[in-house]
Amino acid sequence: MPTLLAPGGSREMAIVAIDEGADVIYVGPLGWSRRPAESEMDDDDIKSVIDYARDRNRQVRVVLNTFPSPFEMEGFIAKIRRYAEFGCSGFIITDPGAIAVVRRLLPQTVIHVSIGSGITNAWDARFYRDLGADMIILPYRWDESEIERVSRCADIGLEVFLFETVQTGKICPGKCIMSSYLKFRDWLPVEGKDAFFGSANRGAKECYRVCQVPWEFASGQGVAQSLKLRRDARLMLEQLPRMVALGVECFKLSGRERPVPMIRDLVRFYRKVLDGIIDKSALDMSVYAGEAALLGARWKIEKNKRVDSLIDRAVPHEAEPMRWATA
Amino acid sequence: MFELSTDVTSPKILRRGDYSAYDALYLGDFSCPDTLDNFSSHPEYLVEGVEAVKLQGKKCYLRLHAVPSNHELGSVRTIIETAMRLPFDAFEVHNLGLLKMLREIGCNKPIHLGVFGNLYTDATARVVKDYGVTRVYPNPELSLKEAIYIRDQTPIQVLMPVHGKIPLVISETCFILEHSDRRPDTGCGYLCTREHWLTRRAAGGWSLKDTGRMTLSGSDLCMLEHVDKLVEAKFDAFYVQSHGESGEYVATVGRVYRDALTKAFAGAPAEDLADALREVGAFAKMGLCNGYYFESAGRRYVGRA
Numbered sequence: 001m002p003t004l005l006a007p008g009g010s011r012e013m014a015i016v017a018i019d020e021g022a023d024v025i026y027v028g029p030l031g032w033s034r035r036p037a038e039s040e041m042d043d044d045d046i047k048s049v050i051d052y053a054r055d056r057n058r059q060v061r062v063v064l065n066t067f068p069s070p071f072e073m074e075g076f077i078a079k080i081r082r083y084a085e086f087g088c089s090g091f092i093i094t095d096p097g098a099i100a101v102v103r104r105l106l107p108q109t110v111i112h113v114s115i116g117s118g119i120t121n122a123w124d125a126r127f128y129r130d131l132g133a134d135m136i137i138l139p140y141r142w143d144e145s146e147i148e149r150v151s152r153c154a155d156i157g158l159e160v161f162l163f164e165t166v167q168t169g170k171i172c173p174g175k176c177i178m179s180s181y182l183k184f185r186d187w188l189p190v191e192g193k194d195a196f197f198g199s200a201n202r203g204a205k206e207c208y209r210v211c212q213v214p215w216e217f218a219s220g221q222g223v224a225q226s227l228k229l230r231r232d233a234r235l236m237l238e239q240l241p242r243m244v245a246l247g248v249e250c251f252k253l254s255g256r257e258r259p260v261p262m263i264r265d266l267v268r269f270y271r272k273v274l275d276g277i278i279d280k281s282a283l284d285m286s287v288y289a290g291e292a293a294l295l296g297a298r299w300k301i302e303k304n305k306r307v308d309s310l311i312d313r314a315v316p317h318e319a320e321p322m323r324w325a326t327a
Numbered sequence: 328m329f330e331l332s333t334d335v336t337s338p339k340i341l342r343r344g345d346y347s348a349y350d351a352l353y354l355g356d357f358s359c360p361d362t363l364d365n366f367s368s369h370p371e372y373l374v375e376g377v378e379a380v381k382l383q384g385k386k387c388y389l390r391l392h393a394v395p396s397n398h399e400l401g402s403v404r405t406i407i408e409t410a411m412r413l414p415f416d417a418f419e420v421h422n423l424g425l426l427k428m429l430r431e432i433g434c435n436k437p438i439h440l441g442v443f444g445n446l447y448t449d450a451t452a453r454v455v456k457d458y459g460v461t462r463v464y465p466n467p468e469l470s471l472k473e474a475i476y477i478r479d480q481t482p483i484q485v486l487m488p489v490h491g492k493i494p495l496v497i498s499e500t501c502f503i504l505e506h507s508d509r510r511p512d513t514g515c516g517y518l519c520t521r522e523h524w525l526t527r528r529a530a531g532g533w534s535l536k537d538t539g540r541m542t543l544s545g546s547d548l549c550m551l552e553h554v555d556k557l558v559e560a561k562f563d564a565f566y567v568q569s570h571g572e573s574g575e576y577v578a579t580v581g582r583v584y585r586d587a588l589t590k591a592f593a594g595a596p597a598e599d600l601a602d603a604l605r606e607v608g609a610f611a612k613m614g615l616c617n618g619y620y621f622e623s624a625g626r627r628y629v630g631r632a
Contacts, residue, residue, distance in 0.1 A: 067447035067466070070476050096423065097450025118445065120394045120499060123424025130427065131454065141499060146397050168505050169498075170542065175394065175443055176496045177468055181544055181625035182533055199468050202447075210533075215525045217506060217537070219518075224526070225506060 002244050002251060004274055005061070005159070006267050009039040009256030014049040016264045018058050021271035025053060026061040026092060028256065029079060033063040034116070034200055034207070039256040047086045059089040065114035067095050067201045080105060094174065096131060103132030110134050112159060112250075116201065118174030122146075125154035135159050135250060140166050140173075140233065144242055151247045159250035160243060162236045162270060169230035170211055179207045212307045232300060235266075237273070237285050237292045244277050258302050266295060328592050329558075331585055332486075333567040333577055334390070337364035338372050341379055344574045348581030349567075352380050353419055355390035356570060357441060358497055358541035360399060363517045367392055368402065370409035377413050386416040393421035393443040394499050394540075404428065411435060417461070420444065426458045437461040439486065442494050452481040462486055462564065467493050471620045475560050484564055487557055489550040490580050490607065491568025492536055492543035493618055493625060501539040515539075522571070534613045538571050544625060545613035551587055551600055552631040553620070558591040576610045583607055597631075 006022035008014025014025045027049055028040045041049070050060045062083045068076045080091065080102055090110030093099050094117050102111060112135040113119065113128045125136050135157035138147060151158055170176070180199030200207030212232075216224035236243075243251070253270060255263055269291060276282025332351035335341045346352060354376050355367030362368070366376050367390050380387035389410045395403050403425065410418065411434065418434065420426050421441035429438060439462040440446055440455050446463045455463065462484040465474050478485040503518045519539040526545075527533040534545030548568070550557065557565070567584065569577045583603050590598070608615055617629045 067445065067468075070448045070450075070473055070480065073448060073450060095445075095448055095451055096454050097448045097452070100454050101450055118394070118443075119424075120422065121397045121400055121424050123400065123428050124422065125424070127423040127427040141396075149397055168500055170496055170502060171500075172394075172496050172498045174445060175498070177466070177625070178495050178535065178542065180468060180619070181493065181495050181535075183624055201466075201468065210527075213527070214529075215527050217523065217525050219503075219521045219523045227506060229502070229525075 001278065002249055002274060004267065004270055005250050005252040007253060007256040007258075007263060008041070008049055008060075009035070009258070009263075010260070011041065011045045011049055013256070013260045013263050014060075015052055016260055017267045018053055018056055020264055020267040022058070022253075022267050024059045024061055024089075024250075025049065026063050026252075026256075028063040028065075029083075032066050032076070032079060034066055035256055043082065046083065046088075050083075050086045050088055054087055060087075061090045061092050061110070061112060062088045063092040063114070064098070065092050065094040065116055067116070068098060069202065073098070073101070077101065077105065084109060090134075096128075099128070099131045099133055113137060114174075115161070116174035118172070122150040122153050125150050125156050129154055129156040137161065137252065138248075140171050144239070144246060147243070147246050147248065157249045158247060159252055160236070160248050162251055162253050163233040164236050164239065166231065166233050169228075171230055174201070176211070177201065178210050182210060183208060208310045209307045210311070213311050232303065235292055235296045235299060237288060240273060240285060241277050241283050244274075255299075257306055258299075262298055262302055266299075269295060329563045329565060329588055330386070331565050331567070331581065331588060332386075332388075333569045333581060335366070335376075336362055336570070337366065338375055338379075339364060340574070341376060345578035346383065346385070346581070348578065348585040349385060351386035351388065351416070353388045353390050354380070357390040357393040357419065357421055357443070358494075358570070359501065359519070359539055360392050360402070361501070361515050363520065366390070367406065370406050373406075373409055373413055373415075377415055381414060387414070388417045388419050388439060389415045390419045390441065391421070391425055393441060393497050395422055395425065396499055400424075400428075404432075407432065407434075420460075423455075426455065426460070430458050434459060440464060442467065442488075443497050446477070449477045449480040452477050452483050456481060456483055464488070464566070467495075467625065468619045470622045471556070471560065474562075478562075485562060486564045486566050487550075487562045488548060488566045488568055488618075489554070489557070489584055491548055491566075491572070492546075492570075493548050493616075494541060494543055494568070495535065495625075496542035498540050502537055502542075503539040519571075536571070536613075541570075543568075543571070544616065544618075546616035546626050546628075547607070547611040547614075548618045549604070549607060549611070549615040549628070550617065550620070551583065551604060551607065553617070554584070554587045554591045555597055558588070572610070579610070580607050600631075 003023035006017035008025045008027040092112040094114040137159045211229035218224035330350045334353040356362040360368040417437040419439040421443035525535040536543040
């Protein structure tokens with residue numbers, strides 16, 4: 001039975017998502033889940049969400065999907081142990097070594113391989129299966145034939161983001177350090193870390209989404225084009241029945257940083273759509289097209305607001321003279 | 328005492344280049360299988376390539392595609408099987424699926440983990456070591472302290488990039504082709520043989536170099552002023568990233584670092600590097616940087632002081 005995995009960017013969001021029908025909620029501890037502090041939770045709130053979910057027969061995954069520093073593995077393991085004691089049923093992790101460590105510590109827990117692992121082929125899935133992972137999130141680019149191929153050969157659960165397949169642009173989760181090349185943000189006291197570790201991939205330093213603002217692109221002295229490095233993804237709808245038929249087990253809604261009403265409406269919508277597919281009462285997705293378009297428009301507005309606020313934080317940077325520049 | 332290496336994409340570049348400063352060469356462009364005459368995509372070039380490198384008395388490593396899609400796995404496997412019969416000294420692997428493939432087909436050579444292998448922790452180094460990896464290229468975001476820690480705790484050899492643009496992004500499609508006016512059915516036309524730059528003046532002059540499937544730092548990593556620190560930390564494998572650079576760049580940068588490393592390993596006192604910096608800096612259109620080694624945003628230059 002496919003499950004709906006929904007974001008808990010705050011305690012309020014997590015509870016709303018559970019009440020609207022999400023099967024599983026994911027939450028990120030401060031400093032460990034590649035989001036700014038306002039979209040992560042402290043441990044008291046995480047425990048509270050786990051308790052709330054358990055009372056309603058739902059599950060919680062804790063996201064520890066930074067690439068930790070080798071110096072903070074002890075802290076990483078302490079966090080894992082703590083959330084397991086709270087009753088969390090699984091984790092979303094990126095670092096291969098960390099996945100292996102968690103599997104040894106907790107043989108029964110559910111481990112999702114985070115999108116930051118940058119899977120590109122079916123052999124990657126087999127590698128993560130060997131490490132002890134239970135679920136991989138599939139690349140945005142994969143079409144149905146590729147999903148079918150991996151489901152045949154990898155013996156691992158399949159998870160997809162509720163976004164349509166995108167084929168162009170720089171789509172490279174886990175394979176991008178542009179943001180930290182250009183600018184760092186210091187840790188905030190609330191994030192609970194005082195060490196320097198740098199970038200979105202590593203926790204406290206959010207990704208500034210520099211790929212989503214206009215750049216000038218030119219060859220030599222040619223005329224520059226103004227363009228973004230990737231285009232906006234659209235919410236998934238038409239592909240859903242086929243994904244379920246192919247054996248996708250988990251449908252993930254992103255958006256820990258979105259407003260709570262937006263997540264409430266999206267969970268309500270996808271709960272209805274998935275239930276109709278599962279019980280075969282509504283397999284024609286066109287009946288939802290209007291509703292999906294409205295949600296998609298709201299999604300885009302909220303996303304653009306966030307990109308604008310992030311890029312405002314990234315610039316202006318301090319002036320730094322270039323050393324030995326020849327241009 | 329130490330190894331200085333760089334990369335060579337194709338037979339033509341190998342024939343024309345001056346690699347006298349280097350001890351080892353990584354053959355192939357891991358970022359794009361369609362790069363012109365890419366060793367990583369043409370099994371028919373491998374014999375000529377490895378023989379030419381061996382004749383120069385150097386070690387020869389073969390790079391495998393960093394982000395192979397399902398459709399590309401068959402051709403990568405052909406490259407691997409061909410190379411296993413040749414005297415390559417190691418494979419360089421970025422993709423963990425390929426690492427598993429190498430183990431399953433009984434790879435008989437050492438394996439190096441490449442820059443897009445995303446090595447951040449000693450825990451991961453231990454995992455890949457179990458798959459036959461003997462050398463790792465840490466993610467560029469790691470500091471010197473972290474690289475030392477991983478090397479010692481695993482233990483494993485760490486390749487330290489000392490000069491060249493930093494690989495920042497790799498993707499599965501060609502950004503240059505997507506924004507050209509070529510029809511998709513006419514091939515790529517090797518548009519990446521011309522330099523492409525991404526700039527953002529509104530942000531005060533951000534710049535990045537784009538090679539189609541890979542985006543590199545605008546500034547050149549330069550560790551010339553810190554060679555003594557690298558030697559003191561007991562690193563012994565150094566790398567010049569030269570993808571997309573001229574033959575003159577490869578020869579000059581190699582010579583400058585060969586000289587600096589040789590002196591540092593001999594315990595010579597630090598000397599004035601102004602001329603050497605000016606020489607390598609002359610190639611850096613967007614200036615020099617120290618990457619992330621000193622716990623800073625990658626594009627900053629820290630200097631010796």
